Amino acid sequence: GAGVSQSPSNKVTEKGKDVELRCDPISGHTALYWYRQSLGQGLEFLIYFQGNSAPDKSGLPSDRFSAERTGGSVSTLTIQRTQQEDSAVYLCASSPRHRSGETQYFGPGTRLLVL
Amino acid sequence: AQKITQTQPGMFVQEKEAVTLDCTYDTSDPSYGLFWYKQPSSGEMIFLIYQGSYDQQNATEGRYSLNFQKARKSANLVISASQLGDSAMYFCAMREVAGSARQLTFGSGTQLTVLP
Numbered sequence: 116g117a118g119v120s121q122s123p124s125n126k127v128t129e130k131g132k133d134v135e136l137r138c139d140p141i142s143g144h145t146a147l148y149w150y151r152q153s154l155g156q157g158l159e160f161l162i163y164f165q166g167n168s169a170p171d172k173s174g175l176p177s178d179r180f181s182a183e184r185t186g187g188s189v190s191t192l193t194i195q196r197t198q199q200e201d202s203a204v205y206l207c208a209s210s211p212r213h214r215s216g217e218t219q220y221f222g223p224g225t226r227l228l229v230l
Numbered sequence: 231a232q233k234i235t236q237t238q239p240g241m242f243v244q245e246k247e248a249v250t251l252d253c254t255y256d257t258s259d260p261s262y263g264l265f266w267y268k269q270p271s272s273g274e275m276i277f278l279i280y281q282g283s284y285d286q287q288n289a290t291e292g293r294y295s296l297n298f299q300k301a302r303k304s305a306n307l308v309i310s311a312s313q314l315g316d317s318a319m320y321f322c323a324m325r326e327v328a329g330s331a332r333q334l335t336f337g338s339g340t341q342l343t344v345l346p
Contacts, residue, residue: 150333150334157339221277226273
């Protein structure tokens with residue numbers, strides 16, 4: 116079946132512009148996560164959605180970052196007034212439900228470059 | 231405090247030999263899961279293997295096995311019969327069950343290079 120998809124695969128933007136990154140989770144997966152991976156670094160958690168519950172936004176680095184998930188499926192991560200330090204790969208993952216044994220499956224990522 | 235520690239930034243192994251990638255973790259939660267992911271140069275994160283904290287047996291998936299030593303809080307990945315296609319970055323990750331955290335916490339990764 117189809118895996119997690121993300122778009123765009125690459126995005127180049129100018130400092131100060133807003134960007135939207137999209138994630139389409141695996142069908143039927145109720146949990147959705149956004150992570151950020153800066154060059155040569157491990158993954159940093161950003162935000163988590165589980166069903167209709169309020170999202171866990173504890174990883175968002177600033178109020179310029181926001182995310183929503185419509186209809187319990189597709190999610191959009193928005194970065195307002197982008198800064199050069201926002202340049203990174205943004206990875207989305209989904210899992211069937213949030214138990215310790217439920218594996219998170221990752222999409223291919225969006226590579227964001229802020230000039 | 232760092233929850234996942236991978237002390238080997240880079241490792242080399244000869245093709246067809248076995249290699250162990252180290253991972254230690256820190257948690258006070260009695261229930262947790264440990265994961266290994268592979269990230270080739272293409273950037274995709276590929277799930278390899280999972281070990282639950284209450285699992286009695288070490289997890290195995292094909293050429294991958296997880297050497298789980300709970301008392302030492304280590305979860306090393308063993309890759310047997312290395313192949314050139316195993317060259318990639320490998321990440322150890324943990325998910326705690328208690329509390330509000332549901333996300334994976336990742337280590338800094340180990341870059342594995344398989345030599346022909």
